Amino acid sequence: MATFCIPFTYTNYMLGRWIFPTFLCPIIPFFQITSVSVSVWTLTIIGIDRFFAIIHPFRSFLWLERHKISAIVAIWSFGSLIASPQLFYNDSIMFQYRGERFVDCREKFTAEGGKIYTIFIFLFTFFIPILALMFVYIKICLHLMRNSSTPGNPNENRDKVCLSRKIKLGTERTHWSQFFFF
Secondary structure (H helix, E strand, O other): OHHHHHHHHHHHHHHOOOOOOOOHHHHHHHHHHHHHHHHHHHHHHHHHHHHHHHHOHHHHHHHHHHHHHHHHHHHHHHHHHHHOHHHHHEEEEEEEEOOEEEEEEEEOOOHHHHHHHHHHHHHHHHHHHHHHHHHHHHHHHHHHHHOOOOOOHHHHHHHHHHHHHHHHHHHHHHHHHHHHHO
C-alpha cells in the first residue's frame, strides 16, 4: 500500500502538480484504491476468521481450508472492481502558470458522479469494514466473558486481549477516518 500511496500523493500535494509520466495518471489512483481496499478487506476477513475460530473453532478450520483461495480472489477482484472507474475517469490536464507548462492529474467525474463514487468508496473501504470488525470483536469479547469458567489469571488475560483489540480497532478507525475527512 505504501508503494502506491505515499510517494505519488506526497509529491502531488507538495508540488501541486503531477510530475510523473502522463500515462501513469489513471493507473496510479487505480492501484492506490485497489491496495487500500485489499488491505482493509484482508484485515476484515482476518477479523471474521478470528471470530469463527473463537466462537466455532472446529468449523472455522474446515471453512478456511476450503475457501482461502476463493477469499483471496474475491478480495482482489472486489478491490480492482471498485477502483476501476479511476482508469476511465482520471486524466492528465495541461495548464500554464507564470509562463510554465505543468500537468495535473484529475478525476473527470461529473459533480454528482464524483459525490456518488466518493460515498461508495467511503462505505466499502471504511464504514462497512469498521462495522464488521466492531461487530465481530464485540461478539468475541462477549463470548469470552460469558464462557470463562476458570477464575484468576485467564480472566485478566482475556480482559487484556479484549482491551488490546479495542485499542487496535480504535487506532485503525482513527487513522482511516483522517483519510476521508482531510
